[in-house]
Amino acid sequence: xxxxxxxxxxxxxxxxxxxxxxxxxxxxxxxxxxxxxxxxxxxxxxxxxxxxxxxxxxxxxxxxxxxxxxxxxxxxxxxxxxxxxxxxxxxxxxxxxxxxxxxxxxxxxxxxxxx
Amino acid sequence: xxxxxxxxxxxxxxxxxxxxxxxxxxxxxxxxxxxxxxxxxxxxxxxxxxxxxxxxxxxxxxxxxxxxxxxxxxxxxxxxxxxxxxxxxxxxxxxxxxxxxxxxxxxx
Numbered sequence: 119x120x121x122x123x124x125x126x127x128x129x130x131x132x133x134x135x136x137x138x139x140x141x142x143x144x145x146x147x148x149x150x151x152x153x154x155x156x157x158x159x160x161x162x163x164x165x166x167x168x169x170x171x172x173x174x175x176x177x178x179x180x181x182x183x184x185x186x187x188x189x190x191x192x193x194x195x196x197x198x199x200x201x202x203x204x205x206x207x208x209x210x211x212x213x214x215x216x217x218x219x220x221x222x223x224x225x226x227x228x229x230x231x232x233x
Numbered sequence: 234x235x236x237x238x239x240x241x242x243x244x245x246x247x248x249x250x251x252x253x254x255x256x257x258x259x260x261x262x263x264x265x266x267x268x269x270x271x272x273x274x275x276x277x278x279x280x281x282x283x284x285x286x287x288x289x290x291x292x293x294x295x296x297x298x299x300x301x302x303x304x305x306x307x308x309x310x311x312x313x314x315x316x317x318x319x320x321x322x323x324x325x326x327x328x329x330x331x332x333x334x335x336x337x338x339x340x341x
Contacts (some may be wrong), residue, residue, distance in 0.1 A: 153331070155279075163271070163279060163322050165331040177329045180234075219284030220269055220324070226278055 120144035122214050122224035129230045135202040138227045140214030147195040148172060151217035154188060154199045158210040168217060169197065204231045235259060237325050239334040245313050245341055253337045254305040255323030261304035262325065268306035269324040270299055272317075273336075279322065283308060315341050 125139040140152065153168040167178035169188045176188050187200045197214055209231045216222040236258040245251040255268060262268060268286045271279040281290055283299035286306060296312045306323055318341040323334040 155333075162335050163273075163324075163333040165324065165333055168331075179330060179332075213278060215279075219288070219290070220271070220279075220281050221284075221290060223278045223281075 120222055122216065122222055124212075124214060124224040124227045127228040127230070129232060130204050132204055132206060132231055132233055134204050134231075135200060136204060136229050137198055137200040138212050138214075138229070140197040140199070140224050142195045142197070142216075147192060152188075152190070152197045153215045153217055153220065154186075155213045155215055156210040157213070158207065161210075166199070166212075201229075204229075206231050235327055235332050237323065237332045237334040239321075239323060239337045241335065242338040242340065245310070245339065247313060247315055247341055249313050250309065250311045251313060251339065252302070253308045253310075253321055253323075253339070254302065255307070255325065255334050256305045257325055259327075262301060262306045264301070265326070266306065267326040268299065268301075270297075270306075270308045271322045271324065273320045273322065282321075310339075313341055317341055 121143050123141045128136050130136050151171050154166040157163050166182050167188050169176045178186055185202045190197045211226040211228050213226050214224040238256045264286050270283040272282055273279045282293050282297050287299040298309045300307050320336045320338050322336045
C-alpha cells in the first residue's frame with residue numbers, strides 16, 4: 119500500500135541541525151512532489167515548504183526560508199527535510215505529505231530541542 | 234504577512250449542521266486558492282477531507298462538503314456525528330506557497 123515512513127524521534131541542542139527522512143513506497147516516486155509540515159505542541163499546523171520531485175526545485179515558507187533545506191534521493195525513494203540553527207521553539211512533530219491534494223501523510227517525527 | 238483565519242471554536246449538537254470558514258487577509262478566497270480541509274484528532278496526523286475547494290477524497294464521509302461562501306472557503310458538516318469532534322484546519326495556496334489557518338476546535 120501507499121506509505122510515507124519517516125525517521126525516528128530526535129533530540130537536539132539549540133544551534134544544532136536536524137535532518138528528517140521520509141521514505142515513499144507503494145507508488146511511482148517520480149510522480150508526486152512532497153510537502154513538509156510541522157506542528158508544535160498544542161499549536162497550529164505550519165507549512166514549511168515543498169520540493170519538485172523531477173527537478174529538485176524547492177519553495178519555502180518565508181518563516182523558514184533561511185534555515186530549511188528540502189532534498190530528495192530518487193535512487194532511495196526518499197525525501198529529506200533539514201532544519202538548521204535549531205531553537206527551543208522548533209520542538210514539534212514534523213510531517214511529510216504527498217502533493218496530490220496532500221492525500222498521504224507520514225506518521226510524523228518528533229523533534230525535541232533541549233539543552 | 235499572509236494570515237488565514239478560522240473560527241477558534243464552534244459547538245454543534247449531534248445531528249445538527251455546522252459551517253466552518255476560512256478567510257484570507259489578502260482578500261476574497263476564490264477557487265484559485267485551492268482550499269484544502271483537514272481533520273485532526275489528538276495524537277494523530279491530519280486526515281485530509283477536501284481538496285481544491287469542494288472535492289472529496291474517497292474516504293471522506295458524505296456529510297462533509299466544501300464550498301466558497303461570502304468570500305471565504307467553507308466546510309459544512311451536515312448530520313454531525315460524535316466522532317466528528319476534532320480540530321479542523323484549512324490550507325490555502327498563494328502562488329507557490331501554502332498557508333494553514335489557525336484551526337477550529339469543533340465540539341459535538
